Amino acid sequence: MEAVRLWGRALVRGAAPVGLGLLLWFAVGTGEQRRQDTLKALPEGSPQVLAQRRLHNELVMAALREAAETDENVARRPVPWRK
Structure with a gap:
């Protein structure tokens, strides 16, 4: 038990x-x-905001791609570093 x-x-x-x-x-x-x-x-799901976010992501990816292809340290460039 x-x-x-x-x-x-x-x-x-x-x-x-x-x-x-x-x-x-x-x-x-x-x-x-x-x-x-x-x-x-939420209004953040609007097509305009999504297009802006997509463009921003493309710019960031282009910067990362450029940094990966070069031997230069892109972080040490002067602030307006776009060509």
Whole structure:
């Protein structure tokens, strides 16, 4: 009888953190869906902002490509470093 009680206590001690984890997982999951919906509704998702961001990323990639192709340390160039 003592062994059954020990197994029961061990089962409860093991199941409590799992249950708490599942509860938190469900709570965070519903908040995540709401956050995704909010992000989709922001004006930052407009085509103009996305085009500006895309252009900025292209300029950064061009600068990185140029830095990779040359032996010069482009970080030590004077500030207006564009050609």
